[in-house]
Amino acid sequence: xxxxxxxxxxxxxxxxxxxxxxxxxxxxxxHYKDTYGMLRTEWRVLxxxxxxxxxxxxxxxxxxxxxxTKVSRAVAALRAKGFVxxxxxxxxxxxxxxxxxxxxxxxxxxxxxxxxxFDAKLMTRxxxxxxxxxxxxxxxLIGQTHG
Amino acid sequence: xxxxxxxxxxxxxxxxxxxxxxxxxxxxxxHYKDTYGMLRTEWRVLxxxxxxxxxxxxxxxxxxxxxxTKVSRAVAALRAKGFVxxxxxxxxxxxxxxxxxxxxxxxxxxxxxxxxxFDAKLMTRxxxxxxxxxxxxxxxLIGQTHG
DNA sequence: GGATATTGGTTGCTTTTGTAACTAACAAGT
DNA sequence: ACTTGTTAGTTACAAAAGCAACCAATATCC
Numbered sequence: 001x002x003x004x005x006x007x008x009x010x011x012x013x014x015x016x017x018x019x020x021x022x023x024x025x026x027x028x029x030x031h032y033k034d035t036y037g038m039l040r041t042e043w044r045v046l047x048x049x050x051x052x053x054x055x056x057x058x059x060x061x062x063x064x065x066x067x068x069t070k071v072s073r074a075v076a077a078l079r080a081k082g083f084v085x086x087x088x089x090x091x092x093x094x095x096x097x098x099x100x101x102x103x104x105x106x107x108x109x110x111x112x113x114x115x116x117x118f119d120a121k122l123m124t125r126x127x128x129x130x131x132x133x134x135x136x137x138x139x140x141l142i143g144q145t146h147g
Numbered sequence: 148x149x150x151x152x153x154x155x156x157x158x159x160x161x162x163x164x165x166x167x168x169x170x171x172x173x174x175x176x177x178h179y180k181d182t183y184g185m186l187r188t189e190w191r192v193l194x195x196x197x198x199x200x201x202x203x204x205x206x207x208x209x210x211x212x213x214x215x216t217k218v219s220r221a222v223a224a225l226r227a228k229g230f231v232x233x234x235x236x237x238x239x240x241x242x243x244x245x246x247x248x249x250x251x252x253x254x255x256x257x258x259x260x261x262x263x264x265f266d267a268k269l270m271t272r273x274x275x276x277x278x279x280x281x282x283x284x285x286x287x288l289i290g291q292t293h294g
Numbered sequence: 295g296g297a298t299a300t301t302g303g304t305t306g307c308t309t310t311t312g313t314a315a316c317t318a319a320c321a322a323g324t
Numbered sequence: 325a326c327t328t329g330t331t332a333g334t335t336a337c338a339a340a341a342g343c344a345a346c347c348a349a350t351a352t353c354c
Contacts, residue, residue, distance in 0.1 A: 007259035009194050013266050014171035016285040019212065021168035023289050024161040039310080047156050058332060065166065070311075072333060094319045094332040112154035119160050125287065134284050137277065138163040141269070142170050186340080205302060217341075219304060241302045241349045 017141075024122065031114045036081070036107055041066065041074040043111070046083060046100070050108030054099045056089070083107055164288070171269065178261045183254055184228070188213060188221040190258070193230060193247070197255030201246045203236070230254055 009015055025040065032043040048060050055063075057071050064071075075098060078084035083104035087097045100108060123131050156162055172187070179190040195207050202210075207218050222245060225231040230251035234244045247255055270278050 007198070007263050009198050010286075011266075011282065012262055013269055013281070014168065014175050015191075016282060016289070017164060017168040018172055020285045020288040021161065021164040022212070025165055028161050044162075051154070051156050056332080065169070067312075068333065069313085069335090072335090073310090076334090092320070092332080096333090115159055116154050119158075122160055122288070126284065130280065130284065133277065133280060134160070135158065135163060137273065137281050138167045139157075140272065141167040142163070203302080214342075215303065216305090216343080220340090223304090239302080239350070243303090
């Protein structure tokens with residue numbers, strides 16, 4: 001069945017990464033999608049605000065490696081849901097400071113707990129060493145490619 | 148700056164996987180997109196046909212974990228580009244056998260070579276052991292979630 | 295053999311993403 | 325001060341993905 005070629009798709013790292021990413025992301029998706037009707041980008045923006053506190057949209061773009069249009073739309077959606085508040089910043093009237101509302105903080109706490117146990121469960125099958133190794137390698141790959 | 152919470156986004160495996168996947172996929176994209184005007188799904192279907200020979204659309208769905216609409220449209224695009232041929236199968240008139248044309252094979256050879264050297268370059272910074280480890284772990288994660 | 299369910303695949307419609315153009319505010323250079 | 329360039333963010337339009345309905349062929353069950 002398999003043609004005898006040297007290249008094997010199943011060993012191509014970007015392919016494996018993509019499969020693993022899709023599989024795990026899809027599995028976790030139900031937590032933020034079903035419960036809160038959030039999209040992947042929205043969830044990610046929320047997490048950034050929850051984790052790092054107040055940020056301008058720009059900061060989120062940088063940190064999360066997301067395009068500004070995606071962030072803009074995600075913020076609009078999160079504001080519409082009442083999870084995020086926007087406040088003008090005095091020094092620069094183009095920009096504004098984003099932060100979680102009370103409700104947004106609740107949601108963040110709920111989802112970060114779920115994320116934690118999801119991750120823990122996902123990683124149970126690996127040794128502590130292996131987990132660290134995987135993380136380190138993934139971070140390498142992330143850093144490497146977009147400099 | 149960082150709020151003192153227990154959960155760290157930067158340690159959440161699906162997030163890291165997604166970042167790594169996007170970074171590497173985007174970097175490789177130019178090879179199939181710029182040169183051949185192909186989309187990610189098209190490229191993946193092409194690779195499957197190149198690697199495994201003749202397949203029905205259904206088989207590709209299974210192997211590549213792609214929805215049938217995605218495969219259907221990718222095949223249509225690949226046929227339009229003259230990379231893939233379709234042949235009726237006698238036993239079941241609903242289905243048909245897909246295979247690469249001469250041109251499709253050329254493209255496959257070109258791209259698989261590029262993929263190989265891309266991957267090699269991507270992995271240079273890791274030891275042979277680490278590479279094997281990464282692959283094994285990713286395959287685990289893939290198998291686990293939609294197993 | 296004929297109704298019913300299932301499968302392979304396509305098409306149409308809706309949601310989401312990507313890209314580029316745009317507005318508004320600020321920064322720099324002259 | 326005033327053109328020129330940058331930066332923050334939004335919006336509009338095009339491409340792509342997701343989802344459900346659909347058609348046609350084959351299994352299944354009675």
